[in-house]
Amino acid sequence: MIQFIKFGSELEYLPINTNGKKYYVQLREGVNAGFPSPAEDFLNDRISLDELYLSKIESTFVNRVKGLSMYPDYLENDILILRSDYEPQHGDDVVVSINSSEYTLKRYDKINSKLVALNPEYTNSVIINEDDEVVILGVVDALVRNIKKRR
Numbered sequence: 001m002i003q004f005i006k007f008g009s010e011l012e013y014l015p016i017n018t019n020g021k022k023y024y025v026q027l028r029e030g031v032n033a034g035f036p037s038p039a040e041d042f043l044n045d046r047i048s049l050d051e052l053y054l055s056k057i058e059s060t061f062v063n064r065v066k067g068l069s070m071y072p073d074y075l076e077n078d079i080l081i082l083r084s085d086y087e088p089q090h091g092d093d094v095v096v097s098i099n100s101s102e103y104t105l106k107r108y109d110k111i112n113s114k115l116v117a118l119n120p121e122y123t124n125s126v127i128i129n130e131d132d133e134v135v136i137l138g139v140v141d142a143l144v145r146n147i148k149k150r151r
Contacts, residue, residue, distance in 0.1 A: 008102035010067025011095065014079065016057060053142050059085035061138050063095060063105075069117040070105050078145050080105070082138025093140040098126055099133050105140075 007013050054060050061082040065074045070093070074080075080095070088094050090110035097103045098115070106115035106126070113128040128134055 006097075006102045007063070008067075008104045010065065010069055010104055012064040012066050014062040014064055016054060016060065016062055053081045056083070056085060059083055059138075060141075061095070065105065069119050069122045070107070071119045073118050074105065074143070075145065078143055080140050081142035081144070083141045084136075084138040086139040086141065088136055088139050095137040095140075097135045097137070098128070103137055108136075 061084065063080045063082060065076055065078040065080065068076065073093070082095055086092075088108050088110070090108065092108045093105060094108050094115075095103050095105055096108075096115060107118060109116050115126045115128065117123075117125060
């Protein structure tokens with residue numbers, strides 16, 4: 001049986017372009033709520049966000065959240081970095097398909113064998129039965145959220 005990945009209306013697939021130039025940002029230890037240290041000017045650690053989040057490109061998927069079933073933890077247009085090489089643990093958020101349905105984002109309740117929508121307005125928690133075909137595309141590894149205020 002051949003199956004194709006179909007994303008539901010709550011997810012948008014974002015392809016990963018691996019042919020681009022890498023950009024680095026200066027890495028700071030944290031945000032200081034007091035006065036900055038004069039030594040901060042000498043920090044040379046830098047990171048590339050693609051190296052940090054896309055280090056295993058063959059097992060990484062990127063999706064954009066398009067629905068509200070996982071609100072308030074996930075907002076529309078949040079970007080999810082998924083890893084297909086992680087084994088889902090209790091409480092992980094996963095992109096999953098049940099019985100060849102479209103892929104959707106849900107919280108994995110391993111103890112009770114179910115998938116849970118976090119938004120109380122959604123009552124679509126799904127009990128996973130032994131005869132169900134469950135395909136987990138990936139576990140949410142990182143969340144990117146644009147918090148820039150619009151003026």
